[in-house]
Amino acid sequence: MAKLKIEGSFVALITPFNKDGAVDFGAFRTLLKFQEDHGTRAVLIMGSTGETSMLAPEEKKAIIVETAKMKSGKMLCFYGCTGNNTEATIENVRFARANGADGAILAAPAYICASEADAEQFFLEVADATDLPLGIYNNPPRVKTDLHWDHLLRIFRHPNYVVHKESTTRVGQVAQVLAAQPDVSVMCCDSPNLGLVVPTMSLGGHGTANMTGNIAPAELATISAPWRGYAEAQAFKETYLRCLPLLHYTYSAINPVAVKSLMRAIGLPAGALRRPLRALEGEALEKGVRVVRELGLDRKYGLKLPSALKVA
Numbered sequence: 001m002a003k004l005k006i007e008g009s010f011v012a013l014i015t016p017f018n019k020d021g022a023v024d025f026g027a028f029r030t031l032l033k034f035q036e037d038h039g040t041r042a043v044l045i046m047g048s049t050g051e052t053s054m055l056a057p058e059e060k061k062a063i064i065v066e067t068a069k070m071k072s073g074k075m076l077c078f079y080g081c082t083g084n085n086t087e088a089t090i091e092n093v094r095f096a097r098a099n100g101a102d103g104a105i106l107a108a109p110a111y112i113c114a115s116e117a118d119a120e121q122f123f124l125e126v127a128d129a130t131d132l133p134l135g136i137y138n139n140p141p142r143v144k145t146d147l148h149w150d151h152l153l154r155i156f157r158h159p160n161y162v163v164h165k166e167s168t169t170r171v172g173q174v175a176q177v178l179a180a181q182p183d184v185s186v187m188c189c190d191s192p193n194l195g196l197v198v199p200t201m202s203l204g205g206h207g208t209a210n211m212t213g214n215i216a217p218a219e220l221a222t223i224s225a226p227w228r229g230y231a232e233a234q235a236f237k238e239t240y241l242r243c244l245p246l247l248h249y250t251y252s253a254i255n256p257v258a259v260k261s262l263m264r265a266i267g268l269p270a271g272a273l274r275r276p277l278r279a280l281e282g283e284a285l286e287k288g289v290r291v292v293r294e295l296g297l298d299r300k301y302g303l304k305l306p307s308a309l310k311v312a
Contacts, residue, residue, distance in 0.1 A: 009039065
């Protein structure tokens with residue numbers, strides 16, 4: 001069987017909640033269709049954007065079971081399966097595999113500050129325990145473990161790894177990985193502050209693993225399209241520069257605070273953030289609504305912008 005190859009926009013989806021704080025599966029269905037209808041190639045459910053660290057174990061299992069039932073076959077559903085140790089991660093990956101996941105994204109276990117050698121072993125042991133397609137999220141600001149390209153390229157020799165997402169500021173790291181031509185899709189975070197999107201795509205990257213696609217999926221699909229020639233490069237330039245205000249806004253607070261606050265304000269079914277996170281209010285939220293209006297996203301996606309903001 002050919003190895004899974006993902007190109008384009010890989011959106012890290014928020015986790016929607018009901019008014020009572022429970023996971024809102026009706027909203028999940030709406031959000032998944034919103035992504036599918038506007039060119040998203042894959043979604044990551046229960047990443048950091050999905051508030052995964054604040055979900056209970058039974059909630060995580062229910063999310064996998066219920067959202068996997070919503071798949072139409074047009075868009076891949078990956079799940080954040082990192083546990084607090086190797087055994088827990090393997091258990092999570094096996095549960096996802098058994099319940100319809102298309103793949104899993106893994107980061108190094110948080111808080112323990114594992115060495116690069118220990119993290120490399122972790123990723124390989126998990127891959128040996130499953131045949132589920134896997135991806136690596138190198139995200140040292142969150143987990144305090146940073147993988148050098150030497151470690152990454154050794155890991156990518158494992159046939160189960162199909163995606164790499166980089167969230168450092170090191171353009172050189174992305175270049176080294178792409179130059180080695182591993183059999184994985186090389187993607188980067190869409191944060192404009194990291195500055196990886198332009199060099200990643202210009203060097204032959206396969207897409208972005210992004211958060212802003214929660215609000216502007218078609219725009220991120222354009223930004224994330226691999227450059228086959230001049231047309232894709234030109235569309236990238238025009239769309240990226242036009243969307244810079246939105247990209248800066250969605251990363252103006254720790255994710256997913258800004259993106260989820262804005263989604264709720266413009267009528268997308270998001271629900272509240274889980275405490276202790278708090279939604280943006282006042283001018284901080286108004287700024288995001290103005291960006292949506294100025295980009296014409298309300299007209300494009302049929303969003304209903306508030307005339308006056310009221311945050312519960």
